[in-house]
Amino acid sequence: xxxxNSRQPSSVLDLTEREYKAGFVTDIEAETIPPGLSEDVxxxxxxxxxxxxxxxxxxxxxxxxxxxxxxxxxQNVHYPPIDYQAIVYYSAPKTKKDAPKSLEExxxxxxxxxxxxxxxxxxxxxxxxxxxxxxxxxxxxxxxxRGELEKVGIIxxxxxxxxxxxxxxxxxxxxxxxxxxxNYFAALNSAVFSDGSFCxxxxxxxxxxxxxxxxxxxxxxxxxxxxxxxVAEEGAYVSYLEGCTAPIRDENQLHAAVVELVxxxxxxxxxxxxxxxxxxxxDGKGGIYNFVTKRxxxxxxxxxxxxxxxxxxxxxxxKYPSCILQxxxxxxxxxxxxxxxxxxxxxxxxxxxxxxxxxxxTIVSKGISAGHGQNTYRGMVKILGKADGARNYSQCxxxxxxxxxxxxxxxxxxxxxxxxxxxxxASTSKIGEDQIFYFQQRGISAEEAVNMIVNGFxxxxxxxxxxxxxVEAQKLLGVSLEGSVx
Amino acid sequence: xxxxxxxxxNLHASVAGNEILRGVDLTLGAGEVxxxxxxxxxxxxxxxxxxxxxPGYSVTSGTVLYHGRDLLAMPPEERAREGVFLAFQYPVExxxxxxxxxxxxxxxxxxxxxxxxxxxxxxxxxLVKQKAKLVDLDEDLVKRxxxxxxxxxxxxxxxxxxxxxxxxxxxxxxxxxxxLDIDAxxxxxxxxxxxxxxxxxxLVVTHYxxxxxxxxxxxxxxxxxxxxxxxxxxxxxxELEEKGYGxxxxxxxxxxxxx
Numbered sequence: 001x002x003x004x005n006s007r008q009p010s011s012v013l014d015l016t017e018r019e020y021k022a023g024f025v026t027d028i029e030a031e032t033i034p035p036g037l038s039e040d041v042x043x044x045x046x047x048x049x050x051x052x053x054x055x056x057x058x059x060x061x062x063x064x065x066x067x068x069x070x071x072x073x074x075q076n077v078h079y080p081p082i083d084y085q086a087i088v089y090y091s092a093p094k095t096k097k098d099a100p101k102s103l104e105e106x107x108x109x110x111x112x113x114x115x116x117x118x119x120x121x122x123x124x125x126x127x128x129x130x131x132x133x134x135x136x137x138x139x140x141x142x143x144x145x146r147g148e149l150e151k152v153g154i155i156x157x158x159x160x161x162x163x164x165x166x167x168x169x170x171x172x173x174x175x176x177x178x179x180x181x182x183n184y185f186a187a188l189n190s191a192v193f194s195d196g197s198f199c200x201x202x203x204x205x206x207x208x209x210x211x212x213x214x215x216x217x218x219x220x221x222x223x224x225x226x227x228x229x230x231v232a233e234e235g236a237y238v239s240y241l242e243g244c245t246a247p248i249r250d251e252n253q254l255h256a257a258v259v260e261l262v263x264x265x266x267x268x269x270x271x272x273x274x275x276x277x278x279x280x281x282x283d284g285k286g287g288i289y290n291f292v293t294k295r296x297x298x299x300x301x302x303x304x305x306x307x308x309x310x311x312x313x314x315x316x317x318x319k320y321p322s323c324i325l326q327x328x329x330x331x332x333x334x335x336x337x338x339x340x341x342x343x344x345x346x347x348x349x350x351x352x353x354x355x356x357x358x359x360x361x362t363i364v365s366k367g368i369s370a371g372h373g374q375n376t377y378r379g380m381v382k383i384l385g386k387a388d389g390a391r392n393y394s395q396c397x398x399x400x401x402x403x404x405x406x407x408x409x410x411x412x413x414x415x416x417x418x419x420x421x422x423x424x425x426a427s428t429s430k431i432g433e434d435q436i437f438y439f440q441q442r443g444i445s446a447e448e449a450v451n452m453i454v455n456g457f458x459x460x461x462x463x464x465x466x467x468x469x470x471v472e473a474q475k476l477l478g479v480s481l482e483g484s485v486x
Numbered sequence: 487x488x489x490x491x492x493x494x495x496n497l498h499a500s501v502a503g504n505e506i507l508r509g510v511d512l513t514l515g516a517g518e519v520x521x522x523x524x525x526x527x528x529x530x531x532x533x534x535x536x537x538x539x540x541p542g543y544s545v546t547s548g549t550v551l552y553h554g555r556d557l558l559a560m561p562p563e564e565r566a567r568e569g570v571f572l573a574f575q576y577p578v579e580x581x582x583x584x585x586x587x588x589x590x591x592x593x594x595x596x597x598x599x600x601x602x603x604x605x606x607x608x609x610x611x612x613l614v615k616q617k618a619k620l621v622d623l624d625e626d627l628v629k630r631x632x633x634x635x636x637x638x639x640x641x642x643x644x645x646x647x648x649x650x651x652x653x654x655x656x657x658x659x660x661x662x663x664x665x666l667d668i669d670a671x672x673x674x675x676x677x678x679x680x681x682x683x684x685x686x687x688x689l690v691v692t693h694y695x696x697x698x699x700x701x702x703x704x705x706x707x708x709x710x711x712x713x714x715x716x717x718x719x720x721x722x723x724x725e726l727e728e729k730g731y732g733x734x735x736x737x738x739x740x741x742x743x744x745x
Contacts, residue, residue, distance in 0.1 A: 433541060434578045438632075441538050441574075442592035442648065443566040443599070452591065456582025456631070 032091040032222070037084055039063065042191055045090050049160050049194075052167055062180035062190030069184045076376040076408055077316050077345040079252070079289065087223040087254055089192045133158060133197045133213045145209065154238075155200040156211055159227055162198035169200055173231050177260035177297045177324070185256040185291040185318075189225045193258070196226035201236035201267075210466050212241040215257075223254040230260070232267035234300065239270040241469055252280075252315060257292045265300030265327065270308070272465050273321075274473055277313035279480075282371070284343030287315025294321035295351075298330035298359075306333035307350065308464040310473045312480040315344060320378065322351035325359035325387075332361040335461040337473075339480045340373025340405070349379035349410075354390040354420070363394040366458050369405035370481055380412040383420040391421045399457050400430040401450060401481070451478050489554050491516045491687045492537075492656060497548035498712075499536045505546070506532040508712035514656070517684040521698055521723065522691045524709035525731040530691045531575060533709070534660040537689075538572040539565050552656065566592075567599035571654030573645040575661040580632035585644070586614060588632045593651050617650040621677035639670035646677040657681070658689045663697040675700030695727040710734050 033044060042063055046056040071082070133156065149156050155166060162170050180190040197213040215226060232238055255277060261269050271294075280287025290313075296305035307321035323332025334350035352361035367375040381392045398407035407428055415422065431453055439449030455462070455474055462470045492514040499507040506529045514520055524530050536543045537550065539562035550557040557565060580588065593613075594604040605613065614628055621643040633641050642662055649657055659678065663671055678701050682688070690701055698706070698720065706723055708716040708731070715734055716722065 429581070432578070435580055437540055437562065438574070438578045438580065439588075439592075440562040441540075441566050441572050442588070442652065443563055443595035444588075444591050445563050445595075448591070448595075452583050452588070453580065456580075456584075459582065 032088055035086050035088045037063075037087070037089060037192065041089055045192060045194060048090065049163070051163055054171060055163060058175065058180060059191050062187050063192075065181045066184065066187035066191055069187060071184050075318055075347040075378075076374070076410075077318065077347050079316055079345075082252075082254060082289065084188075089223060089225070090194055091222045092194075133211075134216070148208070149211075152205050152208060153202045154205060154207055155198065157198055159193070159196040159198045159229065162229075166198070166200070169231070170198065170229070173229055173260065173262055175260075177262060177295050178258050178293050183293060186258050186293040189227060189256050189258045189293070192223075193225045193227040196228045196257070197230075198228070199230040199238065199240065201230075201232045201238045203233040204235045205233075206237040207239065210239050210241055212243065214243045223256065225255075226257050228257070228259040229262075230269055230271070231262045232264065232269050232303075234265045234267060236264075236267045238268075239272070239466060241272045241274070241466060243274045243276065251286060253288050255288050255290050255292070255314075257294075259292070259294040259321075261294075261296035261305055263296065263298050263300060263303035263305050263330075266302045267300060268304040268306075269296060270306045271296070271321070272469060273307075273309040273311070274465075274469055274476065275309065275311045275313050275317070276476055276480075278315075279313045279342065279344050280315040282342045284315065284372075287344070288313065289316045290314035290318065291316075292319040294319060295324065296322070296332070297324045298327050298332060298356075300330070301327040301356075302329045302331075303327050304331040304333075306331075306335070306464070308333075308335040308461065309337070309348075310461070310465070310476070311336070311338040311346060311348060312476050314346075317344075317346040317348050319348050320350055322353070323361065324353045324355065325361065325390075326355045327359075328356040329358045329360075330356055331359070333464075334361075334363045334365070334379075335464045336365045337368070337458045337461045337477070338366070338375055338377075339368045339477060340370070340375045341480055342371040342373065344371075345374045345376075347376040347378055349377045351380040352382070352392060354381075354383045354387040354392070357387060358389040358391075359387055360390070361392045363392070363396070364460055365394075365396045366461055367396070367398045367407055368401070368454060368457070368477075368481070369398065369407050370401035372404050374406045374408070376408040376410065378410045378412075380414070381422065382413075383415045383417050383422075385416045387417050388419050390417060390419070392423070394422075394424045396424075396426045397457070398426075398428040399454065400428065403430075447482070450481055454481060490514060490551075491518075491553065492557075492689075493549075493551040494537075495549045495551075497533075497536070497550060498546040499532060499543055499548075500546055501532065501543055506712055507536065507548075509548070510709070510712065510714055512707060512714060514687045514689065516655075516687055517682075518705065519682065519688045519690060519701065519703045521701075521703035521706045521720075522689060522709055523693065523695070523706065523723070523726060525735065526693070528709045528731075529712040530693075530709055531660055532712075534572060534658045534689070534691050537565075537656075537658055538562060538570060563595070564599075566652075567596050569596075569653075569655035571649050571652055571657045573642075573649055573657065573659045573662050575664060577633045577636075577641045577645055579634045579636075581634050583632055584629055585632050586611070586628050589614070589648060589651055592648070596652055613651065617647060620650050620680055621646045622673050623647045638665040639667070639674075642666060642670065642674050643677070646674055646681075650677065650681055653686075655685060656687050656689070658691070659701075660691050661693060662690070663692055663694060671697065671700060695723045698723045708734060 042059050178186050263269050277288035277290055298305050305323050311317050325332050332352050338346045338348050340346050365377045367377055369375040377396045383390045396409050436446050436449045490513045494510055494512040497507050497510040522530050545558055590610045597604055623643050703720055706718055707714045
């Protein structure tokens with residue numbers, strides 16, 4: 001046969017500039033402290049937020065511990081050293097006085113920003129049925145549908161507000177899943193975190209709507225260090241979604257967040273992320289360094305925590321949403337789509353720690369690499385000695401587009417109980433020239449062909465997302481891979 | 487004579503630097519079925535792929551007019567939307583993309599190009615049901631990922647099924663008979679025959695005369711070393727069956743029979 005795949009690599013691999021639609025800057029007056037990190041800066045942040053003494057003490061403890069730590073170097077990503085003294089640790093849009101009491105008091109420019117991003121903060125229209133907490137640089141600017149949630153006893157507010165209004169709850173759970181000394185970036189976050197979302201679902205309550213936080217970095221040279229804490233009491237249920245974007249800037253910006261989830265007996269938390277931080281340009285200039293610690297504790301029997309993430313943005317992604325399966329019969333899930341195009345690098349995966357009996361975990365990871373992107377799955381499944389009847393199913397698939405990108409898989413498995421059942425499947429495939437030609441010969445463009453193949457590849461993860469966001473995620477994936485075929 | 491559907495003139499093409507087509511001339515009128523036969527390596531499949539615009543095949547000289555337009559200037563998807571269909575000899579598998587989803591995207595891309603309204607899911611499924619009968623395609627295969635795990639025969643049926651849905655004006659069948667047993671060949675050929683119409687021309691590329699017992703061509707061309715060395719009516723197929731290709735390779739006839 002003369003028709004073997006002898007095509008020159010040029011046309012499938014031509015990379016053009018991708019369009020990052022959230023890359024605008026909002027021109028708003030901000031209160032920004034000078035760059036640099038010291039105990040004084042931490043005291044200043046704490047004072048600005050009018051925090052209780054115990055919280056300041058906790059921050060300082062974290063800071064002092066951080067000073068003794070070294071930035072981790074085991075991950076499969078490469079970047080120039082971060083100058084922690086060049087980062088601004090607090091920036092907030094200026095408001096007339098104190099925090100806005102209602103949406104009417106929120107700066108219209110901010111509302112406009114979120115409208116532009118497709119996140120209406122006015123309680124109506126498209127996202128009706130989803131409560132949103134909007135975090136702009138270092139502070140939460142608005143939280144919608146609070147009244148409706150309060151009726152059923154759900155607390156959903158900014159972290160700062162929770163510290164003021166529900167200090168006993170914050171104090172009880174803060175740092176119990178991710179301790180202040182957990183890792184380099186978590187310790188840094190514990191010292192300087194500025195805001196984030198707090199969510200408390202009391203016993204027996206199923207949240208009547210999706211809760212979501214929308215993170216936006218706006219100011220230049222500013223790090224974003226938000227902290228999210230979600231507690232679901234006995235029998236409670238909540239589905240939570242976070243989204244993130246940032247303007248296009250030539251400098252790299254640091255985002256080091258911490259998310260802690262606590263599920264008590266029979267509680268269920270479903271946490272979905274659509275991460276679209278600015279990924280840098282096609283040559284790797286600029287972009288967000290995303291170093292995030294996310295962990296959930298299934299403390300109660302038959303509790304369940306499910307992580308779903310669609311990671312399309314950031315120059316560097318370093319995150320491992322994990323589950324500690326402490327309660328008997330508890331369930332942990334991790335569904336992930338990670339895309340690296342152009343010069344993006346991702347090292348992401350999960351940890352499932354089985355402690356209780358008959359605990360079950362599922363890992364489905366889909367990595368897509370295009371351009372010069374490097375995509376690493378790193379995961380750990382650990383079955384402790386007392387975890388009788390523990391089960392894990394892991395599936396790690398990689399899809400390559402072009403021949404200058406890379407996919408890497410590091411699955412760690414540690415089993416200390418002979419009754420455990422473990423399954424691991426992995427595959428690597430490449431979108432071939434002959435596949436794309438087959439689509440083209442049927443009238444479908446190469447770009448659309450890649451979209452269809454990628455969406456088919458990610459289907460099992462997308463179906464875990466809340467419906468409205470599954471559609472968004474699909475579109476986002478299309479945008480992220482724009483120009484990955486020529 | 488009205489304008490021919492396809493006019494190939496002095497077509498030269500190479501793959502990875504090797505010249506495969508060395509001056510092909512071929513003209514297809516509307517509604518005609520032409521068979522192209524030839525020994526292995528004569529350039530039959532290359533001709534099929536060059537017409538469809540497969541990357542990696544470079545045309546070094548010559549022209550191809552389709553409906554009077556320069557076919558070679560169009561990107562492959564535009565050729566498809568303009569009605570050029572290639573039934574592949576080795577249809578590729580597309581994991582994760584269901585056949586029906588793939589075909590709906592294809593049919594709607596073609597319809598959009600022609601200024602027709604796109605089908606919705608319900609209309610399209612009705613169409614699928616109707617066309618699947620043509621080649622006796624199991625409806626289960628419609629829902630499965632494109633060609634994934636299909637047998638050789640199922641893949642070929644799927645190609646003809648796609649052709650039925652896309653309603654091309656030029657269908658190129660690249661060795662559709664290869665790998666088929668006699669029953670599957672009958673089914674596939676039966677499907678092709680039902681799709682013959684005055685608006686549809688076909689270029690049937692085959693190595694064996696066998697297929698032409700089922701799909702009877704109006705004209706037959708013999709390709710040897712990248713050139714058409716002999717053209718004639720369907721009776722030429724029988725002569726080839728008897729004599730083989732050897733005599734043509736050794737001493738090409740001085741004058742090709744005119745069509």
